Every structure is written in C-alpha cells, then in structure tokens.
Amino acid sequence: MRIGIFFGGQSREREISFAGGRTVYDNLNKSVFTAVPIFIDSKGHFILLDWQYIYKGTIRDFYPPVNSLPKSELPIQIYAESLRNISNEQWDKLISEVGRKINPSDFHKYIDFAFLSLHGPYGEDGNIQGILEWYGIPFSGAGILPSSIGISKIAQRQFLQQAGFEGPKSIILNKADWDIQPHEIIFQKLKDDIGLPLVIKAPHQGSSIGVSILDEDNLSRFERLIQKSFFELEITTSDWAQYSHEDKVGFIVKLVDIREGIGLPVIIEEEIIYTPNELLQYLNNSISSKKERILLKAIDSEDSLLIESFIEGKEFSCIVIQDENGRPIALPPTEIRKGKDVFDYRSKYLPGISRKITPINAPQDIIEKIRTKCSDLFKALQIDVYARIDGFITDSGKVFLNDPNTTSGMLPSSFFFHQAAEIGLNPSQFLSYIIRTSLQARLKTGKHHFELQKMIKQLDKALEGLKNEAQKKINVGVIMGGFSTERHISVESGRNIYEKLSSSEKYLPIPIFLSGNEDQHELYVLPINIMLKDNADDIKDKIKDYHIHPIIAQIKFESNEVTEKYVASSVTEFQKISYQDLPELIDVAFIALHGRPGEDGAVQAKLEKLNIPYNGSDVESSKITINKYDTNEILRNAGILVADHRLVYEEKWHSNHTTEIEAIEKQLRYPLIAKPADDGCSSAVKKIKNRTELEAFAGMMFRPKADFIEDLANILKLKKNEEFPQKNFFLLEELIEKKDAKYFLEITGGLLTHFQQDGSIEYEIFEPSEALAGGEVLSLEEKFLAGEGQNITPARYTPEHEHYKIVAEQVKNTLKKTAEVLNITGYARIDAFVRVYEDLSAETIIIEVNSLPGMTPATCIFHQTAINGYKPYDFIDKILSFGTEKMKKQTIAK
Template sequence: MPISVGIFFGGQSREREISFAGGRTVYDHLDRKLFTPVPIFVDSLGNFILIDAQYLYQGTIREFYPSASVANFEGIPLYIESLPATESHALFIKKIGKKIEPADFSKYFDVAFLCLHGPYGEDGALQGLLEWYQMPYTGSGILPAALGIDKIFQQKLLQQAGFLVPPSMLLRQKEWRNREDTNKLLDQVIAAVGLPFVVKSSRQGSSIGVTIVHQHDPHAFTTAVHKAFFMETISYDSWKSHAPADQKAWFNRLIDPREGIGFPLLVADQICYTPHALLDYLTLYFQKHREPILLISTQAEAVIIIEAFIEGREFSCIVLEAEQDHPIALPPTEMHKGKLHFDYRAKYLPGIVRKQTPMALSSSLLDAIRKQAIALFQLLDCQVYARIDGFITPKNEIILNDPNTTAGMHPASFLFHQAAEIGLNPTQLLTFIIKCSLEVRRDKGYLMAGSLLKRLEASL
C-alpha cells in the first residue's frame, strides 16, 4: 500500500506563490508506485485545506481563492486577507476543498512534505506544530529552520565560526521612523559599509525586499529602506497626479506581497484590510491635508540589514545528507545575469537569467565552495537537504550569505538542476528526500517514522 504524503504549499508568507508552484511540482513528480500525494493548501490566514487537485493548476492563488470573480478591486484579484475581517471564509474554503485540523493530520496522510517558504513555514513554526503531533515531515528540524531564516543571527554565527562576512549594520524601524536627518544617516551607512551597498529584509527569501544602492542618493536610500521594511510613503502631489489608470497600477503593485507591502496595512491609527478602505481613507485624507502619509504592512520587518555589496560571481549549492551526518555538496550553479539584480522576477521568470551547472571554475575552487557549503550545513545542524547561496570574489574568496533549509521545488529550481548532474531525476530526488527525512525522524523517536521507513524500503 503506498505511503500517503501530505504536500504542504502556499502559506502566509510573501513567497506563497512560489511555494504554490513548488507544491504542484512535487504533486506531479511524486512516484505513484510508492506514494499517494495529498495536497494540503495553507492559506494566508493559516488554515490547512485539503484542496481539490484541479486547483493546483491555476496560475496563481488569488485566481481561485478566494475568487477573482467575487473578490477583486477594479478587476485586480485579492488575497483572502484583503477581504474584510468580518467576512466569513468558510464558503471560500468549501469551494476548493475541506478544512482540516492539525490534530487530524494523521487521518489524511502519513508524512508531511514541506514546500512552504518564509515565516510560518520555513522558520520552525510549522515544524514545531508537526512535532507536537508526532507527524513525520521532510527537511530540517525546528532549530536549523529558525536559524536559517534569521539573517541577523546568521551573520553573527558565521563570523564567529570563521566564515567571511561582508561589513554590515542593522537599522531598526523605530530608529528609521524617528530619524531627524536622512542625509546624516546615509553618511553613517556609507562610512560603515561603503558604496554600493545592499538593503534587505532580515526574514525574507526569494530576494523579496532587497535593493542595491549605488550612490549617495537620499531618495534611492529612502526607497530601498521602505522596500525592506515593507512600508511606503505617498504624498499629496503624487496622489493627486494619479490618473485612474495610474491609480489602478499603483494598487495592483500594492496588493501583491512580492512587489508591494500587501494587505492588511496600517495607515495612521487604523488598519485597512481592503484596497477599497484605503482608497476611501486616502481620498478623505488628501481633501484636508497636504502632508505625506506612511503606509505600513501589518507584517512589516522590525529590523533590516544594510551590508556592503559583494563584487563577485553568484552561486547556489545544494547539500544533501547522503547518510545521516554525512552530507555531500552537489555541483554549484552560477547565475549569469550580467548587471541585472537577481531579484524575485529574475529568479523565477524563465529566460531572464542563465544558470550554469557546474560553474566554470577550477576543480580546486569548486571543491572549496562545496566544502564551505557542507561546513555551513553542519554548523546550522541541517538535516536532509539545504540550499546554500554565496559569492566567489575576484580574489577567489568565498562568501556564503543565505542558507535555506527548504529549497525551491519549482521545475527550474537549483535543487532539480543540480540533482540532474548526479543522475537523479525529480521523482528519484523526491523519494530520496522522503526516505532520508523518515530516517532522521525515526532517530528522533518518531514511532510512526520507523514503520513508514520499513514499508518504503520494502517497496524500494
């Protein structure tokens, strides 16, 4: 009898759409002789929904949930959190599947395959929930996941362990909002980290909230900081100059959590759950006031990182745990992007960036990258697999900057790209991840994991 695999995708983070695409890939490529896939859509309110498989093949989440036909702003589809807080969501859930509770997970599947990214999925929160109910799951445990998402703690840990890290400084939201002189703060940043520098959120992935500032430009600096915090200032002049088409384009960007700050958001002393409410607020506000107004995401970052820009060749290296406590690093992939910033669009839209695996380096440098990737994997006590990103500088210095305990599962991901170099197709790789994860959970005392592993090994 095949093992039932609950595929968790979607989620509450800004990376929900890439997680949605990854869940679909896992669903399509899971070996049906060994496993029965059970799609578990996690919505942006934290509901777990046993979703009808037909909805996996929609382009984006908000096309079908809540429903582009009934939840939209001037034709722009909304996410479920953009509906009024008093709105009943039960009907929307019933339309696409069935809500299930964590205490009942074992009734629907045997092991959880995690495709969630960012906060509430890749930070140890979901891992902790599954551990509470002794449900086996894929990938790293609570501690590695928590360390892997916290870029601030990572830098401290890497530096203490002897890894190279770029000069950096932290900027807290309270400090930024209470600043008296933007020029003076910019001078302090340049003195600390130099030019150009990178402004980025401390708990986001997929290059969301990342900007490179190339020169002493207070406006560019302010824009970059606001993007990293997920806040935005709108002035009287800019609002009044918006034609209807411009206003619609602005709302379209604002609604999308990848590009804008998303909803709900804070404006002055109240929460706006919908674009309609924000439009009404801004219309009334600018009838009486000329001062700019600040919009802040309810999921805004409390602190952001500003660090020196690293001149070098950018790479990503997948590490697999061939046997427990014996990780191997796959051939690293280089991103050929020219002068393009490797942002969300460059990462996930085909044709923008070319990937080369393995990157064109001497065998000794390739080995050095792989050894450092393994060392970081072990430092964070990762399990099963991880994706380690970094740069190699013109002086052949290796700088690792972003360990990910849940690698992307979309078809063009580094995970599948590099696994192909060692002869593993996507179906074989997913089987490996499940088998290795069951071994890890068994050794952690999960009774169910041991029996599932025996069943899988017998089938293999």
C-alpha cells in the same frame, strides 16, 4: 504512503510555495505515493484542498472564492487577509467551497508524512516543524533548530561570524532608530562604516523580497529603499493628483503584489485599508486634504534590517544533500548571471531573465573550495536532508556564504531539481530521495522509532520494485525547444509533460530537443541534467559544447549510492539523432513546440512519414491555424466573428510607405493591434496607439539584423530581454472593444477530441477562463508562468450566477464551430473576446487558435480540464491515446 504536501502559507512567498507544491504533487511517483494536498491560507487555516484547485495559476484565482469577494470596480484580485469582519462560521463556509478545514490533531487521519513546500515565516522558521513533531508526523527537510536559525538573516550572519565563516561588513538598523534619528546621519554612518554600495535586506523574507542595492550617494533613494525593506511606501498628494486613472490602477496593482509591493491590507495613520477599491477612494479623497505626503505601511513588516557591504564576485547557489550514512554531499554549485544587480524574484523564477551556469565557471580547486565551505556550514547548522546555500566567490578566491535556506524553491527549473539532475536524478526520483532521507533523519529525535523504521522498510521495498516496471512502459518522445521566440515557453511545456509522464505507471518519457532552422531540423536526445537547464538557449549552448565536467564526474562518483537506489530508468546519455532514428526510440511523440516549427505542420509531416503517432491536429489543419490571416478569413467566411484585419508586407511598406499608412488608417482606426501573422501567441503582440508606434513596430519587424533598434524598442516599451521576431509581413487587427454590450471580457477556451464508435469526432469544449491582462495585452508570462497571470475559471460572463449557463452555452457553441471549421483534432486552445448584451445574447469574437497550446504547469488549460475531472496526467494521457488511435485509423485507411 500518504504524502501530505503543505503549500501556500502566510508569507510573501506563498505563490512560489503554491507553484512548488503543485510540482511536488505532480512528480511524486504514483506507484509508491498518494499525494494529499494541504493548502495553508494566509490566515493560517489548514485546508485539505480539492485537487482541481491545485492547477490554478495563482492562489488568488480560487481563494478567496469569487463569490466571497467584495464588489470592486478594479480588476484586481485580493488575498484572504483583505476580507474583513469574517466570523469563524463564515471562514468555515468559505473554506468548504475549495476543500475541507482540518486541524493538526487530525493530520494522522489523512497523511503518513508531511512534504514541506512552504517558504519564509511559518514555513521555514521551525513553526510547522514543531507542530508536526508534536503530533508525530514525520516531515521533510531540516528540523526545528536549523530552521529557526535559517529564517533570520540577522541570526545567520551572527552564527556565521561566530563559526568562523567569512562574510561582508554588516550593521543592523532598527525601526525605532529609523523613526526617530535624522536619516542623513544614519546614511553617513553606514557610508563611513560599510561604504557604498550598500545591500539592504529585510531579514525574514526569502526569494530576494525586500532586498535592494544602493550604489549611489543619494539620500532620497536611500530612504526609498529602506522604506521598501520595511514594507512602507510614501506618496505625495501632488503626484497622485497628476496620475491618470490608468496610472492609479497601475500603482495599486504594483502595491497589491506581495512579492514586489507592500501588499494589502495597509495601515494609513492607524486606519486599516483592506481592498483596492478602498485604497483608491482614500487616495482620491486625500487630494482635497492639506496633507502633503501619505505613508502606507504593511500589516506585516520588519522590526529591523540587515545592511551589508556589497561583495564583488561571482554569485552562486549550492544544494547540499546527505548520502545514505548522513554525510553531506555538495552538488555542483551554480553560477548566477543576472540581468541586473539583484537576483530578485522575477530573475529567480522567470526563464530567460538570468542565466544559471552549472558548475560555476571557476577552476576546479575553487569549485571544491565552495563545495567544502557549503558542506561545513550544512554540518555546523546541523541541517538534515538538504539545504540551499548561497554565496559569492571573489576574484581573490575568498568564499562568502550568506543565505542558508532549509527549503528551496521547487519549480521545475529551480536549483533544487537543476543540480540534482547533474547526478542523474529526475524530479520524481529526487522527491523519493527527499522523503526516504527525511524519514531516516527523523530517527535522530528518538521519537516514534519503531513506526519510522517500519515506514522506511516499506518504502525501500516499493522503490526496489520500480526497477522492474520500466521495461513495460510506452516510450514517449517529448519534442521541445525549436527556434521561435516562444522556444523558452516550449521548453517549459516540454519539461512539464516529461515530469507528468515520468511519475506515471504507463509511460517512459524521452526528452528530445529540436534546434536548427526551418530548412534543417536538428534533433538531440537529452540527459535529464541538460533538459533542466534554465531555458532553450542554455540547452543549445550545452549541445554545442557537450562534455561532462570533471567536477560533475567526481560528484556522480561520490553520490553513486544515492543514484543506484533511486534511478530505476532515465536517459543518461546525450545523443544527436535524425527523424529516421525515432521509430527505434519512441512509440509515440508529444510535440511540445510553439509557433514554428510545431504549430505549422512541419514536424507532423516528418512523423507521419514514419507512422509515428503524435498529439494535436494534422498537417493541413496546422498549416491553416499557424497563419492568423488565413484563419481569420476562413472563420469569417463561415459566419464566425473575427476582428477586421489586414496584412502589411515589407516590400510594399518600403516602396509605398505613405500610401500604405494612409490605406491602413482608412481601414483601421487607432488604437489597433499589431502581431506576427505566422507565429505563436503573445509573441510581439502590441497595442498600437498612433502612427509613430505603427512605424516603430514595422521598423522592428522589418529590421535587417536581429539586434534591437534601441529607439524603436523604447517607443514600443519593450521589456529588457524581450524578444521581437523578424518577419517580412505582419498582421494588423482592429482593437476589439465593448461597444454597446453590457459586459465584456477576454477569454481563452480549451478543447479535447474523442473518437465515437462510428469513427466520427466528438468535441469536448471546456469551460473557458477569463483572462485579466496586467498591461495593454496579455503577455507570455501571464499566460504560462506560475504566479504571473490572473485567470478566473470559469469565466464570469455576468455577475448573476443564474445567467451563466445561458451565455456559456452560446460561447462554447462558437468555440466548437470554430474547431469544426478548422478541422482541429486532438486538443487546442482558442482565444476570444465576448460581448454580452442586456438580453443575454452573446457575441464571441475569435482572435487566435493554437493547435499546440502551452502546457506549462500554470497554463489555464489545466484549470479548465480540472472542472471536467481530468488531472494534468489524465489530460495528457487522453491526448496521446487519441493521437495513437488516429494514426492506427490512418494506417488502416492506407
């Protein structure tokens, strides 16, 4: 069955939609479905997307194509709506670079079914559902009516009140009233009628975009939050005049972010500003004008806001599905424990910022009350297939429901998959359930009845056949977690590997969580519901106190018909194991660990003793590359450029503090880079600009206890919840700069190894990606998390396309030599800076080598492999096949 995955779109949630569409594309069972990616751009064009672009980190990494962008001095990517004066013919040409434009009337030529991974306006409001219904294409999820109600928070609130559901006090604030009435009068009325705190909501946005909480009696803050929800931003010319160039660029970066800023284009006094460059120029010119304030307005705004009273209580989210007979089953509601008042965009999608507790920590009767209320609302809105319903439970036991969503976020750790896992469905199986149940739901319309019945019968037959395939697969132990500061990214990588393999015809993945410490590794086989917890710490907590909650047992019983139909095979039992148990359990291991252990050879040594094949480099090579100082020394001795570097030891720092600082400052000048010398990438990597920051970094690294030292953390501008390791030594490096080069950029390059017929190793070096850091250094989020990083693949070494190959070959040769010198095998990622000179000679300065690179869905190594024709599954298959062949050769040699 050809499944058209509709993703992207015109809303502010397009990046989450894009990442969710990729999740669906990868997790559809390959034995049953053919995935057809249909990307919708921000101008509403339907594009049959070339599959390579699905694996870009963000939409802006590939669309609009780089060669269509206006020249810019600012390193800020834009969306298609910032292109001006583009004719239809030009749009067609632009689209042809990433795929093929198709019309709704031709959908039936390409797809049999539409899986909707769209969010917000044009995706959840009934628009796309109506188009698909008109052209006879069955689609996933709710129909037109519940979608049109579900998109509007104002319509929702009115419906909930009329249907007898309890809710907070609320008032609608119209834009027209806001523009003409005194703001202090509006504020006073809201305080009188609702009281503080106020919850201010943009009614047609999802993912908590345009949502704020005002908890203080402060008129100016009230005005700023109202403006934010109307997608307006005011700046004074005096403030702008005082900004440094870096501050101005930072302001525009935040403004361009459609999730948290107002986005581009913007309207200023009826003039439309399209690009970051134009905006910078306009604001700079405004300094000389007599205007005190400049108001920037988004092209797409809101006409009214919903303002509600704040509900004190536990926040939850509950997925409701239907059984085989169409009856709603509320899955176990998840409690959301936030790091701050609003469960905002970052809290929803970045692991570690908030915690998800499933089921919610409440008495059983309260959990049942929540489930009943959610099921009742599901029925009242006439929703089909599934929905996500959010709400609060107060201390007095009142249930307030406030946001029925007819399309849920579909990232790997989203509520959508998180709660389905509690009844034993992995993502691939849950997607099969959604498709089958959606076909059944479309029968209710009375349209295309015969064709739908035929599709359902064919799908049932295919699903039944899956149960026979499981016995013939290769068992892959996916080892994830660990105890380094990168353990959350490791879990993201491990889950991604698990999901890519679980939808394959060749492999049966078994999730294995590693915990403990360097002296004693602890291994646990995880059931799917534990693997899909929010992050490594949530998994560890579940392991410490593993039991099946009575509510979970009850819901499993209620949904038994569903799981029996869709679960061909999966790990359902929690089990503590040892390394010695692995030969009976797995055929090959995929180590999805980052930092220590994993990249240091410790796990590899255990597996080699058991003759279990594994991914990546061998023990000795891993021991070298985990140590950045040793790696630098070896590469420098081999004639490869690296940064000047120096180790700082705790004992020496404390005993000869002044002498040590003077020696550092004599060898290296500020600014410089400080980082752990023996851990994974981007963890505690900081740009140090002066002696105070150097002392703060050393103080944090050498602190006696794991707790943050607040004063030092503030000096280093550490984010809330940002982890910082404790080590007894760290590495300092010179800051690599442009110097007299014509072009200068940061890159990250992947590679894959193959055995040749004579047994020698061939290195396949991928086209590196150009990494654009949002801050002083590239962060963990920018490297690995969907929608965060900005990567351009292949890297733009020069503006002249004809010069690309000349420079690219030089860079790739250095990356290959680096891999050969360090005896890297399997696959790896190498980070570097590149200086390109007037004569097109290039210097590649190596800064880091990762023997087990991150394999999260958004990591740019998948952008690079796509250019060489490998889908992520193909790349993983190559890695596992190489590891298996390498172990056979080693066994024969013994």
